[in-house]
Amino acid sequence: MKIKITLMALIFQPLVFSIPANAFNKCNYGSLLGKDVRSKFKIQSEGTFKQESANLVWSRCVLGQSWDGKQCLGKALKLNLDDINRHLVRYEQQAELKWRLPTSFELENLYYSICSSHSLKHILLPNFSAKYLWTSSKSSGLTPYYLNITNGYLGLCEQSKCKFNVLLVASTI
Template identity: 30%
Template sequence: MKKLFILCFFISNFAAAQTCLSDFDSSSQDTEFVDNDDGTATDSDLGLIWMRCSIGQTWENETCTGDGLELTWQEALQVAHGYEYAESLGWRLPNMKELASLAERSCVRPAINEVFFPNTYSDDYWTSTPSVVDPQRAWVIAFFNSSNALKDKNLTVFTRLVRTAD
């Protein structure tokens, strides 16, 4: 029984690492982002500045530390309102297209560029895009496998903020 537990522990830890297909075209290139040396990265192509960490985490020693906060959709919108980070205001919840632009479709667990967005949860992240058919739901992007789905706004998921470049 002890050997089975150790084997399962080893396999589950091994499976938790990011996996990328080497023969698949990368959807987000390292050259697409500029490190702003303040816990943010600029997507030059889209004119967006991203927080490199999830809400709740801290940018420290070139990585994201601590635990991300899981928020309801309304809480995520409220946190973004008036949020100050990297000596800047104007942070907001990204819309579905903006957040999907971070998805790295050649990778899973997490499906994101780990160079610029380290320690991203392989889980759902809120967008500001509500459902057009169900007012109780909003869109999320899953950084487990870069998929998207509608979630009940009262469920709690992770949040990453964006702002428009000056």
């Protein structure tokens, strides 16, 4: 019996230490930069939802996908920032809203608002498989930020070297 317990402890011990200490803490705080990020969401027609506290309308699909009334279908495009403007022009011609890339704050705010609720993410963003999303924010060196949507971390990447997904947003004010 003692040998089995020791063997089990040796088997599971590496698993415990392989998970970063802060991997699950990122979702658990209610403010970002001192502002409340808890939001109320309202699902709208045409594959959008409104984040009422921020006065933003978000697309429920990334560029390349389309809304079929229940979920996003099609292949999500991975684009560099140079290619995004071409797609935005075409997208805006088909929509009433002025779509754009979200700022890093807006995208982080969305992440923190839904990351603690697995069901809310699947309600607002069904069939969402993107891992990295571009933001419109840039560092002081003018390198654009992207957000890792799986853990909320911001990263930097030269716009011509990286290809990431795009989730569009529009202001309602």
